[in-house]
Amino acid sequence: MKSRREFLQKLTIGAGVIPFALQYQPAFGREKEHTVPDGPVLRVALMGLGSYANRVAEAMQSCKRAKITGVISGTPSKITDWQKKYNIPAKNCYNYENFDAIKDNPDIDAVYIITPNSLHHPQCLRVAAAGKHVICEKPMAINAKQGKEMVEACEKAGVKLLIGYRMHFEANTLEVVRLRKAGEFGKIKFFQGLSGFKIGDPTQWRLNRELAGGGAMMDIGIYAINGSRYMIGEEPIWVTAQETKTDPVKFKVGVDETITFQLGFPSGATASCLSTYAVSYLDKFFLVGEGGFAEMQPSTGYGPIKSWTHKGRLDLPHVTHQTTQMEEMAAIILDGKQPIIPVDGKEGWKDMVIIDAIFAAVKSGKKVEIKY
Template sequence: MKNTRRDFLKTFAATSLTVPMLSALQVEAAFPEKKLGVALVGLGYYATYQLAPALEKTTNCRLVGIVTGTPEKAETWKKKYNIPDKNIYNYQNFDQIANNPDIDVVYVVLPNSMHHEFTLRAAKAGKHVICEKPMAVSVKEAEEMIAACKAANVQLAIGYRLHYEPFTNEVMRLAKDKDFGKVTFVEASFGFPLRDLKAWRLNPKLSGGGPMMDVGIYALNAARYATGEEPISVTAQTVKTRPDIYLPGIEETLFWQMKFPSGAVSNHTTTYNSGLQRLYVGYENGNLEMSPAYDYGPLKGKTSKGEMKLLIVYHQVLEMEGICDAIINNKPNITPGEEGLRDMKLIEAIFKAAKTGKEVKV
C-alpha cells in the first residue's frame, strides 16, 4: 500500500467532517456584486480535493476556468463544475487567457519548478496570481515573480492558507501581545512517510528539493510567525539512508536550527521517513503546543491556560476569500510574494548550511 502526503493529510482531514466548517467572511461580509473568476492551473490532488470544493463555498470568488494537460481531466471538470469550453486551457495555449474577461485570478497549483513560468505568464496576461508554496525553487525566481506582478500591476499572493485561520492567528497574537512573555524557544516539525517512488516530489528538477520543499516549509514559516521575528542565522544537517530512492538534490531527512534577534532559538525536523506534525512554543512564563499544527484541519492545541477553543474553519475558503477581498478592495493581501521570498531565502541558507556544515548568516 502506497503512503503519500495526501494520505497523511487525509487521515487528519477526515476527522473534520463532523465539525461545522464556517467562513468568517461568509458570516461578516456582504456579498459582492460580482464574484471574481478563478482559474486553477494544474488539477492534481490539492486542486481537486481542496481548492475546487472550497470555491463552491466562497462568497466573493468562484471557479470559472481550468488549465490542464490532461484532456480526460478537462472533460470531467467541465461536467462537474459547468465550465464552458472557452474557459478551458492547456499549458500550450495558456497565454490566450489574457483575452478572457471571465477570469480575474489564476491559482498556480503545479510542481514547484513550474511556479515561476506560469506566474510570469499569468502576470503578462494581466491576471492576479495566487501561487502555491514554496513559491519557487530559488530566490532569483521568487524575485522575478514579484517584479513581474508589480510591473503588470496585478497582485501576487502565496498560498499560506494557515495565515487565514484562527489557530495560527492566535500563535501570531501571542508573539505580538506577549501574554506569556517573550518567546524563548520554538520546536516546529513536519514529515510524512513517502513511499510513492513515482511522485514528482522525488524529481529534483520538478521539486527543487525533498521534504523541505514539500512540508518542511510549514515548520519554517511557523518559527517565523511564532516568534514574530526573522532569523539571523541557520545551521543544518541531513541524513540519507536510502540513496537509491533519494537521489542527489533530494534530501530524505533534514534537521535545522535558527537563531533570532531577541535571543530565541528554534529546532526543526522535516522528513519523508515518518509522520510527525507539531509546533511547540516556549515563552518566559508559559508554553503552547499544537498537534496537528499544519494540515487541513481540524487543528488542535493548548497553552499554559488550557485548551485552545477556537473556531474550526475551512482553511481554503478563508484563504480564497481573504486574497480576493484584497483584490476587490485594492488593498495589500496578507500573504504577498514577499512572504514567500523570505522563506525562499531561508531555504537556500538552510541547504547551504547542510552542505557546508557551517552556520550561515541570513
C-alpha cells in the same frame, strides 16, 4: 501513492484529544476581525488539476466571493470532467501551450497555480504578462532568485501575487499569534516545528529533483520554516542544518529525505525544526516564552487543528482551510484587505531565501547568515 496532502488529512482525522483541564475562551467579538465583507466575486482559473486542485475546487463551492470560472491543464480528459462538474464553458478552458490567451478573457481575474514546484516560476511570469492576478501554491519557486523574479514580474504587470499559505487564515493559528502579540507568553525564547511523513510512490514528482527542487524540505519542511516566522514574529538571521539520508536509492542526489535545522532570531530566540519524508505523525508547533507557552498538534494539517496554551485549550471552530483562504484572498485582491499574517509574494520569497540558506548550511556544515 501516499502524498503529503493525504497524510495531513489522515493525521488530523486520527488525532486524539489531548487531556487538558481548562477550556480557553477567546475574547468576545474577535471573530469579526476576519469576516469577509460582501462584494464582487473573484473569478479564478485553476492551473494543474491534480489532487490538491480538486480539494481547492470542492472548498470553493462554499465561497461567497471566489468562483471557479476557468481551468488550465495538460490533460484533455481532466478538462472535460471539470467542465461537466463545475459548469465551465469551453471558452474558459486552456492547456499549457495556449493559456496566454487568458489576457483577452474577461471571465478570469486570477489564476491559481497548483502544479509541480519547478513550473511555478515560468507559469507565474506568463500569467502576470497576461495581466491576471497570481495565486501560487507553496513553495512559490525552487529558489530565492526565481521567487524574486516572480515578485518583480507581478509588480511590473500591476497584478497581485499571493502564496497559498492557508494556515495564515486559520483561527487557532491567528489566536496564538494574537496572544503572542498581546504579550501573553512574555519574551519569546524558543520555537519547535516538526513536519514529516513517510512518502510512498518513489516515481512521483515530489521525489524528482527537476520538478520538486528538492525533497521533504520543499514539500513539508516549509511549514516549519514559515511557522517559525509567524509564531515568533521575527525573521531569522542565521541557520545551521544537518541532513540524514537512509535510502539513497529513493532519495537521490538533491532530494532530501531528512533535514534538521536550527534558526536564530534578532531577539535571541531560537528555533529547532525537523523536515522528513521518513517518519510519520510529525505535525507539531511549540512556542514558549518567559511567561507561557502555546502548542499545536496537529499544527498544519487540514483540520481540525488542536491547540492549547498554559491557560488551557483553544481548539477554535474548524472551517475548511481552503474555503477561508480563497474568501480572504478575494478580499485582498478585490478590496485591498490587509491580512494579519502576510501572504504576498515577498512573504513567499523570504521562505525561499531561508530554504536556500538551509541547503547551503547542509553542504558547508557551518552556520550560514540569512541575507534578505
